[in-house]
Amino acid sequence: MKAKYITIIDIARQLNISKSTVSRALTGHPNVKEHTRKAVMELAASMEYQRNSLALGFSKHNTNTIGIMVPEFMSTYFPSVIVGVQDVMQAAGYNVVICQQNESYESEVSNMKLLLSYRVDGIIVSHTKETRNFDHFTLAQRRGVPLVFFNRVPEDMNVPNVIVNDYEAAFQAVEHLILIGRKRIAHLAGPESLVNTRLRRQGYLDALKKHGIAHNPDLMLSYDLTTEKVKIYMKHFLELDTPPDALFAINDPTAIAAMEVVKAKGLRIPEDIAIVGFSNDFSAGLVHPGLTTVAQPTSEIGRTAAEMLLQEMRAKVKNDYTIKKAPTVQLSTRLIVRESTVPEEKGKKVMKSK
Amino acid sequence: MKAKYITIIDIARQLNISKSTVSRALTGHPNVKEHTRKAVMELAASMEYQRNSLALGFSKHNTNTIGIMVPEFMSTYFPSVIVGVQDVMQAAGYNVVICQQNESYESEVSNMKLLLSYRVDGIIVSHTKETRNFDHFTLAQRRGVPLVFFNRVPEDMNVPNVIVNDYEAAFQAVEHLILIGRKRIAHLAGPESLVNTRLRRQGYLDALKKHGIAHNPDLMLSYDLTTEKVKIYMKHFLELDTPPDALFAINDPTAIAAMEVVKAKGLRIPEDIAIVGFSNDFSAGLVHPGLTTVAQPTSEIGRTAAEMLLQEMRAKVKNDYTIKKAPTVQLSTRLIVRESTVPEEKGKKVMKSK
DNA sequence: CAAAGAATTGGGACCGTTCCCATGAAAAAA
DNA sequence: TTTTTTCATGGGAACGGTCCCAATTCTTTG
Structure with missing residues (x-):
């Protein structure tokens, strides 16, 4: 089961020169006669010599x-x-x-x-x-x-x-929700252990404050990024006496899981609830409706x-x-507006007839 | 710039024992006095000894x-x-x-x-x-x-x-298209260099043959898996005198790119053209309509x-x-049927009213 | 109590490479 | 031609572990 590798010593022996010279030839050291270098290179190639990075890293x-x-x-x-x-x-x-x-x-x-x-x-x-x-x-x-x-x-x-710029991006995303007329904006935040969670939450809070919307603690939940949790929390939001009319989610998978809950409840996106995600995952452009999100470079x-x-x-x-x-x-970052916050315009709308 | 790591020799010196003993203690060799082992382990931990895998792999x-x-x-x-x-x-x-x-x-x-x-x-x-x-x-x-x-x-x-079972999976996928009444089934195959391409194509051809559908070479194109190519080829298909009424794509990204072309043309999926992908990527369940595809374990x-x-x-x-x-x-594999081949049933359909 | 056996430890070769130093050969300078 | 310099090569230490063998100590046992 032991692998057999060629070493510079094998090459040296065959050419009847020292391993130092082989090493020099192989590493491109200047002080090697052209003739010798060529012989070494050729033999190394034909023997399929493969330098041992373990030995190399170990010695260097x-x-x-x-x-x-x-x-x-x-x-x-x-x-x-x-x-x-x-x-x-x-x-x-x-x-x-x-x-x-x-x-x-x-x-x-x-x-x-x-x-x-x-x-x-x-x-x-x-x-x-x-x-x-x-x-x-x-x-x-x-x-x-x-x-x-x-x-x-x-x-x-x-x-x-x-x-x-997590803070500014979140601020801008939430402001976007406010500007399209939403007042009860929920936030699904990530785990406390991540800085991003805190920064994006602060952006959320400050955007609300700037526009004179009182922060409602019932509309903010932190969770640890599992799909099941999102669904439980989102259901909870929707069952409140006055449910949110918008959601800012810490990332796209969260937003997408939330969308599923909303759709299963028979609510319309964005009419009943507008949704914004974060990161512009590949899937954000695929879900229906397209997810408004913050693109990261x-x-x-x-x-x-x-x-x-x-x-x-x-x-x-x-x-x-x-x-x-x-x-x-x-x-x-860059806010990418899709249909989860702004409905398709008539002209842009995909025609259903041939 | 040179990183400084602790070695077993450092430990041996401090404890005034040989490196062999340190090595034995560290690797859990039976013949080490409990007292010695404990001393080695403690010193190693306090010095944050980190074994050198290069040396280890090199020697072992x-x-x-x-x-x-x-x-x-x-x-x-x-x-x-x-x-x-x-x-x-x-x-x-x-x-x-x-x-x-x-x-x-x-x-x-x-x-x-x-x-x-x-x-x-x-x-x-x-x-x-x-x-x-x-x-x-x-x-x-x-x-x-x-x-x-x-x-x-x-x-x-x-x-x-x-x-x-690429061949059988492709066969089954294409048969599914035939069973829902499609006759002009196009195939976007992958690059020739992949076995999967050949196997899936053969499954496609044999399914057609089994059901007495003549293979139309105009409806089969191989390409090298870039989104741009898919779009060009798909446009080409749709502009044929008698365009296909179904598409079997080598994988899900291909199917999804093709769907975009179809939707942009204003055609309906699956009414005008039914689409099947391969692999059941995460995105297959997200696109609209949901993509029928072959799930791989x-x-x-x-x-x-x-x-x-x-x-x-x-x-x-x-x-x-x-x-x-x-x-x-x-x-x-397992064929997962979604709305890109079979329209939503009324009962299953998500209700749009509250 | 001496001898044998077991347990513990030390010594040193080895793994493949680089690199420094010494040596010898060839080329250049005196 | 002799001396110096440069070029090409060889020799061997070092890198950090493992592992075999020898040496030492500690237990047993006769």
């Missing part, structure tokens, strides 16, 4: 590999961030390994240890909704492995990060995070974020 | 890590297969690293080399649509690294694989592939598939 103390850890990837958000990261990292000559936590804190800790034990040169992270303890992140920092966060950033850690988020990480890794003197403010990049 | 010749390579992950298919793989592998004590190829052959080759150079113990693969050369796969086999394929399996390689595919790989890795004597038939597991 850097692996030219970065890790990216995401809490889940069933929505399109994280996958498309990852694609952005890969673009930049591939161009910079780094390998990327992906870890997925399934929203489990335990997996997060073990994936972090996996990446550290493989001595990756840096890590891009978005933490799970369960994460309340950040020791595994500070451990990486103490070990000198640069970290860059995106989307879900631990609030009391000073780390480089890429975020969007996903692949730009990924590219920006990757570039930040490159800078951290390339820094001659490691940045010490216990004494220095960590950089933050805030990207902007 | 196995890394307890497997790789999984997928062509893309913007649909829900691959992510949920991955989750299945992770379930099984985590339980078996293996780490999983994920690589994503963005449907690029080049990335596939370089990811394969990455995984091999990191000496993973096994790899689960679904190849890209560009892949026509399989040398990078046979290389892994020659190195003794077990491979298990799923979904997209190279036809002329004898490798363990997990597939679904994604997480079971992942779990099965993982178990096959475990068996390969655990085999005392490596299976030599140049002389022995490789195992195949075929899982079954």
Whole structure:
């Protein structure tokens, strides 16, 4: 069952030269005679020599590999961030390994240890909704492995990060609901453990305040991002004596699950209840009616995070974020208005006749 | 910029014992005095010792890590297969690293080399649509690294694989269209490089034949899975003198893109044209009308592939598939009928009044 | 109490590569 | 031609673990 790999020593023996020379030839060191280099390259190719990155990383103390850890990837958000990261990292000559936590804190800790034990040169992270303890992140920092966060950033850690203007985006989304005449605007907020939850909620509250609408605590619920919970909460909202006439949901899957409840009740969207989501998942454009939502520049988020990480890794003197403010990049979002808040215009409406 | 990690030698020095003893204590070797073990464990914990997997894998010749390579992950298919793989592998004590190829052959080759150079113990693969050369796969086999394929399996390689009954599923899907009275059934097939394309197409052809419907070549087009192409081809179909009254699409994104074209033309689904997709992506249930499609047991595919790989890795004597038939597991699919082929029944219909 | 056996520990080879230093050969300068 | 410099190569330490074997200590047993 043991795999057999060719080593530089095999090559050296065959050519009757030293492994140092083989190593030099293979890595492109200048001091190798053209003749020798050619012989080595040819033999290596014909033997299908495959360098041992374990030995290499082990001896060189850097692996030219970065890790990216995401809490889940069933929505399109994280996958498309990852694609952005890969673009930049591939161009910079780094390998990327992906870890997925399934929203489990335990997996997060073990994936972090996996990446550290493989001595990756840096890590891009978005933490799970369960994460309340950040020791595994500070451990990486103490070990000198640069970290860059995106989307879900631990609030009391000073780390480089890429975020969007959650507060303003939420404010704008809720204001949009107000401007189309809604007064009883409900909010399904995410788990308390995520910054985004707090920022978006604050945007919601401040938009109400600006327009003189009293905040009704009965219309705001936090939950932990499972579809079943959304449905229970949404039913509860609809059964209130004076049910909401609009909903601002923390993200698109939430909004879509809520839509199902509304439709099952026989209510009309947006006439009876207008709905806004967040992130512009692929599915937001597919549901019926189309979901008004806040588009995030996903692949730009990924590219920006990757570039930040490159800078951290390339820094001659490691940045010490216990004494220095960590950089933050805030990207902007865009509200995409669809039929879940503004009904189709007659002219735009798809004709049912041939 | 160099990361500083604690080693077993640091621990040994502090406790004034040999590194062998530290290693034994840490790995749970029986022959260590309880007192010593405790001291080692405590010091290791307090120093936040992190074992160096590079050194370990390097010296032990196995890394307890497997790789999984997928062509893309913007649909829900691959992510949920991955989750299945992770379930099984985590339980078996293996780490999983994920690589994503963005449907690029080049990335596939370089990811394969990455995984091999990191000496993973096994790899689960679904190849890209560009892949026509399989040398990078046979290389892994020659190195003794077990491979298990799923979904997209190279036809002329004898490798363990997990597939679904593509042929029967396609046959059944097309038969469904025939049974609801459709005669001019178009087929948008995938790229020639994928087995699935051929199997599903054959199912399509044979279903037509069984029901005495002559195959009209004008109604079948192969394309390379980009949304733009789908739209062009679908427009072409609709502009034929006698346009199709049904469409069987190679997958759900294709079906959904086609639906958009149909709707933009002002045609009704399913009255004017019935549509069937493949895979039951999350989005299939969201589009309007709901898409009839073939559900694949994604997480079971992942779990099965993982178990096959475990068996390969655990085999005392490596299976030599140049002389022995490789195992195949075929899982079954299920046709999910939605409104894109059968209109909502009155009773089932969502009531629009309160 | 001596001898044998078991339990615990230490010593050091090994894994594949890089890289520094030494050596030898060839080329350039004196 | 001799000396110096440059180029090409070889030798061997280092990286952080595991693991086998030898050495030591502690128990048993005759």
